[in-house]
Amino acid sequence: MKLEILPVLGIGHVSEGDDLAALIATAAPWLRDGDVLVVTSKIVSKAEGRLVDIPADGPERQAARDEVLTAETARVVARRGATRIVQTHHGFVMAAAGIDASNVDKTRLVLLPKDPDASARALRAALRERYDRNVAVIVSDTMGRPWRNGLTDVALGVAGMDAIRDHRGETDPYGNELTLTEMAVVDELAGAGELIKGKIDQVPVAVIRGYLGATRDDDGAGAAVLVRDAAQDLFSLGTAEARAAGLAAGAVLADGPGAEPADPGAVRRAIDAVAQAVAPGTVFTLVDEDAYPGLAATVTGWPSRATRLILGSPPTPVSAQDLVRFGADLHRLRIALAVEGVPSLALSPPAASTASAALAV
C-alpha cells in the first residue's frame, strides 16, 4: 500500500483552443484507471481562452487590471493597501480573485476557469471517451489563508471522486465517536500534486496513483461542496471591515426594545462601559415596574412589551449645552446596550421623575 505522485512532463506551452486531453494523454501514455490527475488551473484557463488583453505597463495597466478584478469579484472580503481579498462568483475567497499575470505574456492576464467543476468533468469525459482511461480530475490553484504564512495548492474543481472524505458515525478504537469527520481530501491531493509540479518547471499536471476509493463512476458533486456559505462562516469579513461595519451600525442604531425585558446584568455592564465617556455627574438608573409602580402608565409612548426603564439625568444645573451633551451620552449608552444584545428605545421620562430622559430596554 502506497501512493505515488508522478509528474507529467513535456506538456509545454498551452494556448487557447488546445486539446488538454490529447496533450495529457500524449505526455502520459502510462496513465491508468483509478489515477487522480491534478491539473493546474492556469492551463485549463489558457485552453479555455480565459485570458484578457491588458497594456504591458503604465497606469493603463493598473486601471485595466482593476477593471478585470471588479468584474471577477462578487464581494470584497478584505483590503489592505493594494491587496484586495475577494469572493469570486464561484464562491472562492482569494487574493485578487485568482487573476494571475505569471506564466503568460506581459500583455495578458489569466482568469480562473469559468466553472472549474465543469472543466474537470469535461477533461475527465474526454480522457474516458477518447483514451479509455477512467481517472479522477482535480483542477488546482494556489491560495493563501488566514493565520498561516505561505501558500498551498487547493482544488477549484473536481470530477470523478468526492471532494470530502466523511468519517461521520465512525468510532475510534477507544469507542469515541469521531468528531473531526470531514477531510477535504481533494485539497490535500492538490497540495500533494504541487510538491512535484513546482512553480516554473513547466510541469502543470501531476498524477497521484494508489489513492484508495479515488474514482467513482459518475462525476460526483464537484469541489463546489468545499465553498462555505458566507453566512455560515465565522470569518466572512476582514477584521478591519467588520470593525468598521460595527462602528457604522452605532450611527444608525434603530429604535426598539426587545420582546423580553433586558437582563439587569447586561444593563449594568453597559452603564459601566460608558462611565468614563459620559459627562461627570451623569446618572443612569435601571428601574422596573416593581420598583416604580404605575411607571408604564406615566410614560409617553411606553412600549407595552418592555417592563424596564433606564432613567438618565445630566449633571445639574442643566443648560441647553448640557442637554445636547446628555443626548450624546444617552446614545453612547444605547450603543453599549446594543453591544450587550439589549435593544433600547429613547422615551420622554416619566412625568413624576426628575430624569431628563429615559430608555425603554
Place this chain on the structure above:
Amino acid sequence: MKLEILPVLGIGHVSEGDDLAALIATAAPWLRDGDVLVVTSKIVSKAEGRLVDIPADGPERQAARDEVLTAETARVVARRGATRIVQTHHGFVMAAAGIDASNVDKTRLVLLPKDPDASARALRAALRERYDRNVAVIVSDTMGRPWRNGLTDVALGVAGMDAIRDHRGETDPYGNELTLTEMAVVDELAGAGELIKGKIDQVPVAVIRGYLGATRDDDGAGAAVLVRDAAQDLFSLGTAEARAAGLAAGAVLADGPGAEPADPGAVRRAIDAVAQAVAPGTVFTLVDEDAYPGLAATVTGWPSRATRLILGSPPTPVSAQDLVRFGADLHRLRIALAVEGVPSLALSPPAASTASAALAV
C-alpha cells in the same frame, strides 16, 4: 522523478514515555536518508505525556474540558455556540486549541505537544544518532480553515527541512517575476501524509520519499515561521467579534480633531449616512474658515489645528427633549465621521451662529 507516500504500519498504541524513535525505526526498517517523516501530533503528545485526566461524562466533564481549554488559550479569536476558535500559546489558530478526545481513553484529553518544533527536532536527532537515518520530521495535526468546508492536515512542527519553499526573485519562462513566491510545502507534505494515514486505521506515521531538497543538515527554523503575527493578519478576529468591537468603539468614542482638516467628501458621506437616522429637520452644515471669516476666534475651545466646523441645528421650535435628541444625533454623526476616518470634537457653537452645537473636524 516521483514522490512516494508510504504508511508506517504496526506502531499500535502509544503511551506516555514510549520511545517514538524506537517504535518508528522498528516499524519502518526501510527508512532512508532524505525521507520526510510525517508524524501525527497525537502520538507525540501521548509519548510526551501531554494528557489530562477528566471525568468520563456529566457536567463535570464539560467543566474540566473548559478549564483545560482556557489554560491552552492565549486569545479567543471567534465563538459560535459551543465552538471556540482560539490562538494557542504556540500561535496556532485552532478550534478548541487542538485539544482532542478521540483515539484516547474516555477519561483523558490529549493536548498539543508543548513545543512541536522541539518534538520534531528530538525525534530527528534520535533517529540520526541511534538509527543512523538522516530524515526530516514533520509533526502534523488536523485543522479547519475559513471559507472552505472540510479539514486538512498541516504542520505544527518540523525539523530538518525548510517549512517554506521560497521562489522570490525567480522569473517564469515569459520573463515575469514570480509574485506568489512562498509555498508552505510542509503543510502540503502533512496533507499528503494524511491521505494514507486516515483517521482510525492506526497509521499515525507516513513517509514521503523523493521530495527534492527535503533534508538539510541542520534542523532549520521549524514550523514557527508559518505562524502569522496577528497584527499582520487581515482576519485576526472573527467577524462577529470584530463587529462588536467596532460597535463598542462608538460608545466610548474619544474627542479630538485630527492633525489635518477633514476631507469635505468624507464629511458629506458621513452626513448622508445618518440622514435617515436623525430627527427630521435636523441640519448639519460643513463650514470652514474661508466661508465663515473669523470663525476660529468666536468658538469657545476652538482647537487651533482644525480649520473646519460642522454646525448642527435641531428642528425648531426647540424643547429640552429636542436638545437631548439632537445630542444623540450629533453623536450618530460623530460615529459616521469616525467610520470615514474623520476624528471630531464637540464644541459650543460660534456665538454669531444659530446652530445649537458644532463639531470641529
